Amino acid sequence: MGRQSDARERLLTSAHTLFRDRGFEAVGVAQLCTAADVNKGSFYHFFSSKRELLLEVIEGSWDETGLLAAWEHEAPLRPIVQLRRYFEDLYAYHYADREVAGRVRGSLLSNLALELGGRDPEVATRLDDFFTRETTAFANLLTAALDSGEVTVGDPERAAETLVASLHGLLILAKVRNNLDVLPANETELLRLAGVVQPWL
Amino acid sequence: MGRQSDARERLLTSAHTLFRDRGFEAVGVAQLCTAADVNKGSFYHFFSSKRELLLEVIEGSWDETGLLAAWEHEAPLRPIVQLRRYFEDLYAYHYADREVAGRVRGSLLSNLALELGGRDPEVATRLDDFFTRETTAFANLLTAALDSGEVTVGDPERAAETLVASLHGLLILAKVRNNLDVLPANETELLRLAGVVQPWL
Numbered sequence: 001m002g003r004q005s006d007a008r009e010r011l012l013t014s015a016h017t018l019f020r021d022r023g024f025e026a027v028g029v030a031q032l033c034t035a036a037d038v039n040k041g042s043f044y045h046f047f048s049s050k051r052e053l054l055l056e057v058i059e060g061s062w063d064e065t066g067l068l069a070a071w072e073h074e075a076p077l078r079p080i081v082q083l084r085r086y087f088e089d090l091y092a093y094h095y096a097d098r099e100v101a102g103r104v105r106g107s108l109l110s111n112l113a114l115e116l117g118g119r120d121p122e123v124a125t126r127l128d129d130f131f132t133r134e135t136t137a138f139a140n141l142l143t144a145a146l147d148s149g150e151v152t153v154g155d156p157e158r159a160a161e162t163l164v165a166s167l168h169g170l171l172i173l174a175k176v177r178n179n180l181d182v183l184p185a186n187e188t189e190l191l192r193l194a195g196v197v198q199p200w201l
Numbered sequence: 202m203g204r205q206s207d208a209r210e211r212l213l214t215s216a217h218t219l220f221r222d223r224g225f226e227a228v229g230v231a232q233l234c235t236a237a238d239v240n241k242g243s244f245y246h247f248f249s250s251k252r253e254l255l256l257e258v259i260e261g262s263w264d265e266t267g268l269l270a271a272w273e274h275e276a277p278l279r280p281i282v283q284l285r286r287y288f289e290d291l292y293a294y295h296y297a298d299r300e301v302a303g304r305v306r307g308s309l310l311s312n313l314a315l316e317l318g319g320r321d322p323e324v325a326t327r328l329d330d331f332f333t334r335e336t337t338a339f340a341n342l343l344t345a346a347l348d349s350g351e352v353t354v355g356d357p358e359r360a361a362e363t364l365v366a367s368l369h370g371l372l373i374l375a376k377v378r379n380n381l382d383v384l385p386a387n388e389t390e391l392l393r394l395a396g397v398v399q400p401w402l
Contacts, residue, residue, distance in 0.1 A: 128374075175318040175319060
C-alpha cells in the first residue's frame with residue numbers, strides 16, 4: 001500500500017485516467033483501488049460510492065487544467081494574448097498526455113457527457129456547469145477583444161459556444177485518428193473555427 | 202419470439218439504440234437479444250460476436266441517416282440548397298428522436314469514438330472512415346459553393362472538418378443540457394460555425 005496521507009489524491013488521479021480511458025461503468029471500485037494502491041476500506045473512508053468519487057473528479061477538472069481560472073490573474077494581458085496562452089497550454093497538455101500514454105486520449109468530460117449525460121441528471125448538470133464556465137470564460141475574452149478592436153465577431157456568446165464545441169469535437173477526431181494534427185495550429189486558426197475575424201491579420 | 206425473418210434487422214436496430222444509450226461494454230448479448238426479441242442461438246447464427254454486430258452497426262450508420270449519400274442524386278441543386286437540405290434532415294432527425302426517447306440522445310458515433318477509439322484500432326479506423334466521408338461530402342459541397350461564388354471560405358477541407366467537429370461537439374452539449382437549442386438555427390448559422398461567409402447575406 002502507498003502512503004495513507006495522499007491516498008485520497010491518488011484515488012482522484014487514478015479515477016480521472018481510468019474513467020477517461022475506459023468509461024465510468026466499465027471501471028469498478030476494486031480496479032480503482034489497485035491502480036491507486038489503496039485498500040477498499042480506505043476507499044470508503046474517503047468516498048461513499050464510485051459515483052461520489054466521479055462527482056469530485058468532475059469538480060476537480062476545472063482546477064486541474066487551471067487554464068481558464070488562470071486568466072483572471074492575467075488581467076493586464078491583452079485578450080488575444082490570453083487566448084494565445086490558453087491555446088498553448090491546451091496544446092501542450094494534449095501533446096504531453098500523448099507522450100505519457102503513447103496515444104491520444106482526448107477529453108474526460110466529453111467521454112462522461114456521452115456515457116452518462118442521458119442517464120444521470122446530476123452528473124449532466126455538473127458537466128453542463130463545466131461547459132458553461134468554459135463558454136463564459138471564452139465569451140468574456142471575445143467581448144474584451146471585440147471592445148478593444150482586436151477581433152470582429154457577431155455574437156461573442158454564440159462564438160464562444162462554438163469554440164468549446166469545436167474543440168471537444170476535434171478532440172474526438174484526434175482520438176479516433178490517434179493524431180493531434182486536427183487541432184488548430186495556432187490561436188488565429190482557433191478563432192477562425194468560430195467565425196471570429198482578426199482584422200489586422 | 203418475433204419473426205425469424207427480420208431477426209437480424211431487429212438486432213441491428215436494438216444494438217444501435219442500446220450502444221448509443223449505454224455504451225458498447227455495458228450492454229451484453231443477453232440484453233441485446235431481449236430487446237430484439239431474438240434468442241441467443243439466432244444471435245450467433247447472424248453474428249460471431251457482439252463486436253461483429255458493432256462493426257455492422259457502424260457500417261449501417263452511413264446508410265441509415267442517408268443524408269450524405271442522398272446528395273449525390275441531387276446534383277442539379279445548388280450547393281447551398283443541398284446544405285440546407287442536409288441541415289433540415291439533421292435537425293428533423295434529432296427532434297424526432299427526442300420525441301421518441303423523451304430526451305436528447307446525441308450521436309452513436311461520437312459515443313463509440315470516445316469509448317472505444319483509444320482501445321480498438323479496427324473500430325477506430327471504421328469510425329474515422331465515417332468521419333472522413335462526412336468531411337469529404339461537406340468539403341465537396343463547400344468547394345462547389347465557392348466555385349459558384351455562393352460562399353467565401355479560405356480552406357474548404359479545413360472548414361468541412363470544423364463543421365463535422367462542431368456538430369458532434371454541439372450534440373454533446375445538447376445531450377448534457379437535454380436541449381437542442383444549441384444546434385445552429387439554420388444553414389447560414391451552420392456555415393458561420395466554420396467561418397464560411399455568404400457574401401449575399
